[in-house]
Amino acid sequence: AMQGYGNPQINFAVESLMDILAEKLDMDPVELRLKNFVGKGDEFWGQGPTVRSIIRSCGVEEMLIEGAKLAGWNRRIPPSKKTGDIKRGIGVARGFHTSGTGGPNPGEVIDYSGATIKINEDGSVDVVTALMDHGGGTWDAAAKVVAEVLKVPFEKVGIYNGIDTRTTVFDVNTHATRGIYCGCGAIKYVAEKVKEILLNYAATLFKDLPENLELTC
Structure with a gap:
């Protein structure tokens, strides 16, 4: 590390x-x-x-x-x-x-993160990120964040880091103590969007309001 x-x-x-x-x-x-x-x-x-x-x-x-x-x-x-x-x-x-x-104000330095999350038919979750792990546990932290937000077992969350600019969302780098704060912050934001989609879809099936439903493990 x-x-x-x-x-x-x-x-x-x-x-x-x-x-x-x-x-x-x-x-x-x-x-x-x-x-x-x-x-x-x-x-x-x-x-x-x-x-x-x-x-x-x-x-x-x-x-x-x-x-x-x-x-x-x-x-x-x-x-x-x-x-x-x-x-x-x-x-x-x-x-x-x-x-x-x-929390710097916008400047010429690009410092942001992104992620892609896919829910599979077997209930597992794929997270595509350009975050690197130097040994500090960044990927494990990302998996734990997703598991917590989507209420799925930790072992069912896969982190995929096959960095390719055609398929991977941009991330600045894993440095300056920003990996978990910024990178996993972006992953958490995407996971919450996925949760919103899941609850909205479930609401149509159960004929109820999304706010009356919750995800459980």
């Missing part, structure tokens, strides 16, 4: 630069970070230069302040005041991981 790959490397470089800046400005590294972060209500371009997101929650300030207290940051000796060949100390760094949950 892979998640967040690439983030530690980039954050290491950024946070190293923050420490260099703090030293040149003769400023506490924690204070510098507290003065320079985007927080709740601010705009964020983490998904690309054309995709604007609004931060709806932020714990950076609490994390830095409480973390500094727990680490005894106020007792640390600044590197510039240490002598000798061997020096010991503590440092501070923060990072973030973007995801499909950011």
Whole structure:
């Protein structure tokens, strides 16, 4: 399973630069970070230069302040005041991981998912999706979503991933923690549409209203 790959490397470089800046400005590294972060209500371009997101929650300030207290940051000796060949100390760094949950406003970056669901005569369900599974259980999650919405046994839901642009609905990718949130979100939406069709058809057979019927396993 892979998640967040690439983030530690980039954050290491950024946070190293923050420490260099703090030293040149003769400023506490924690204070510098507290003065320079985007927080709740601010705009964020983490998904690309054309995709604007609004931060709806932020714990950076609490994390830095409480973390500094727990680490005894106020007792640390600044590197510039240490002598000798061997020096010991503590440092501070923060990072973030973007995801499909950011709800960016429309931009030039295409980020959406789709799916096709087919009900078979034996009661089994086929789900066609372009979602990939890197080992995190994305396909199992998709099957569980469909099983829950359509009230069918989990083992009767088949996930088909023979990606072909002629037959498979588009999906951006399985990355940035968006697979289950966005990909399975689309699958859930399609499953609910299928459920609506099934209940409407059943209503004609039972001569009743769809809202009076429900699916059972």
